[in-house]
Amino acid sequence: MSKENATEIIGLLQPKLSGDLVRGTPISPSLQILITLRFLACGTFHHETGYLCGVGESTVCKIVHKVCSAICELKKDFIKFPNAAEQATYKVDFYEYGNFPGVIGCIDGCHIPIKCPSTADAEKFRNRKNWFSINVQGVCTPTMQFSNIVARWKGSTHDSRIFHNTLLGVSGYAQTNFWFTPYLHPVRPEQQRYNQAHMLTRGLIERMFGVWKNRFHCLRNTLRFEPRRYCIVIIATAVLHNFLKQCGCPDPDIEDDDDQHVPIAELANDRNGLAYRDAFAFQQVPNSSVSGGTGSPPPVLKRS
Secondary structure, eight states: OOHHHHHHHHHHHGGGOOOEEETTEEEOHHHHHHHHHHHHHHOOOHHHHHHHHTOOHHHHHHHHHHHHHHHHTTHHHHSOOOOHHHHHHHHHHHHHHHSOTTOOEEEEEEEEEBOOOSSTTGGGGBOTTSSBEEEEEEEEOTTSOEEEEEEEEETTSOHHHHHHHHTOOOTTSOOOSSEEOOOSSOOSHHHHHHHHHHHHHHHHHHHHHHHHHHHOGGGTSOBOSOHHHHHHHHHHHHHHHHHHHHTTOOOOOOOOOTTSSOOOOOOOOOHHHHHHHHHHHHHTTTSOOSSOSSOSOOOEEEOO
């Protein structure tokens, strides 16, 4: 993030913030924003951030929550599902990238580590990797921006449950006629071509998650908040991610993510969806068509 980016963020958030008092001394909105940005970027403990900025640990915690809440108010401006014109552009961009026609977004889940909550349902936050987390569902654009994000589900929640409860894959989702999962055991040539195009195209969301987590290291370190505050911090980083992408800020290098490529059981699939995928793989993937030519809803890709 450049100084110019930080200055623009301050300009967006200042009207939403007031100066807090610490021992009678006001903390300007600008300093509050910079304190929050440092925490989000570095993921350091509050006492370290407070020491560097000359404020107490409890004050840093309060500031981070307040500023992240203000950032979340900008969600509708920076995280938006594409309109009809944008969908047409996305189909072209996704096809040019991965040779998979008709795509308007890639969907997947990732886990954000949290400390063990001191609540009765704490074990529900324990994920399949045996650590505590929030299971975050994201949908990405061809430019690796969020077009949708859901960040309120406990770590033990299956990706498919999150999807069906948000109603907006991966083989962790069921196949339908508008969202496309890969073949678990591709045999025929068209199935293999389909899987290759699917894997390449939906690799964008894995890259987006990697860029997002490396830009905001608080998402890789364990979040140490009350459960009700996790969502606010996660959504705030997604808003800032889109803001920085739109500003042309260079992406950080991507580290290997231990959360990726975890085998999960295949769910029961809709018969019509399976037949639709077979027809789609045979008729569309080998061709150069961008629109898909079926008149059905544009597909969203899921992880294998």
